[in-house]
Amino acid sequence: MRARTAFIGLLTAAVVGTAAWLVFYSPVLGVRNVEIVGNLTVSADRIRQQAAIAALHPMATVDLAAVEHRILGIRQLATAKASREWPATLKIAVSERAPVAVVPVDGGKAALVDKHGVVIEIRAVAPPSLPVLQLGRMNPSDPVMLAVLKVVSGLPESLAGKVKTVHAGSAEGISFGLNDGRTVVWGGSDRGEEKARVLVSLLSRKADVYDISSPDVVTLK
Numbered sequence: 001m002r003a004r005t006a007f008i009g010l011l012t013a014a015v016v017g018t019a020a021w022l023v024f025y026s027p028v029l030g031v032r033n034v035e036i037v038g039n040l041t042v043s044a045d046r047i048r049q050q051a052a053i054a055a056l057h058p059m060a061t062v063d064l065a066a067v068e069h070r071i072l073g074i075r076q077l078a079t080a081k082a083s084r085e086w087p088a089t090l091k092i093a094v095s096e097r098a099p100v101a102v103v104p105v106d107g108g109k110a111a112l113v114d115k116h117g118v119v120i121e122i123r124a125v126a127p128p129s130l131p132v133l134q135l136g137r138m139n140p141s142d143p144v145m146l147a148v149l150k151v152v153s154g155l156p157e158s159l160a161g162k163v164k165t166v167h168a169g170s171a172e173g174i175s176f177g178l179n180d181g182r183t184v185v186w187g188g189s190d191r192g193e194e195k196a197r198v199l200v201s202l203l204s205r206k207a208d209v210y211d212i213s214s215p216d217v218v219t220l221k
Contacts, residue, residue, distance in 0.1 A: 030056030032088035038095050042076050050074055059084050076120050100153040101133050102126040115153035117145060131163040147171035147189040154192045159200055187213025
């Protein structure tokens with residue numbers, strides 16, 4: 001009886017040990033496919049390369065947090081989420097940063113920034129669809145730039161395409177230069193949706209300056 005019990009114990013230990021080896025050390029349940037979803041402009045191959053997951057690395061021991069951290073080294077990506085899809089697929093869902101404005105940099109080049117002021121990429125020529133920020137300081141932590149980015153990123157598409165330049169002496173003193181030469185005095189970053197609606201309705205009226213800093217009392221000059 002004791003021999004039988006000992007045998008069963010050894011057999012159980014062997015089964016558990018084999019299962020643990022298969023899951024944690026063996027390539028049998030290793031990563032055979034890395035699936036990338038959510039990318040639009042960043043290639044899946046580049047994300048896989050940045051993820052740096054060795055082929056057939058045991059699925060169970062992949063450090064998902066470390067994979068996400070490495071992937072976010074790609075500046076064009078805003079988020080990354082890695083997950084296991086057994087038996088052999090590692091899925092990586094990403095979202096990309098969207099450029100909302102252009103910041104002039106040395107050499108006449110243009111830095112594309114997202115709504116947080118993160119530089120996504122630098123181009124030789126600024127895209128005509130994005131407004132150029134003309135501020136005294138180009139620091140993402142500066143209250144003036146934060147206010148400007150909040151305003152610019154909140155503009156409706158129909159209005160955003162008309163803004164050529166953005167000026168601001170303070171967080172409450174934001175103004176736009178439109179593509180047709182007209183000027184918009186926007187004011188602060190408060191009541192953005194309301195200001196946008198008012199401005200869209202006013203642009204059909206001829207004027208050089210549209211002051212909507214207080215959308216309750218607008219001024220045209």
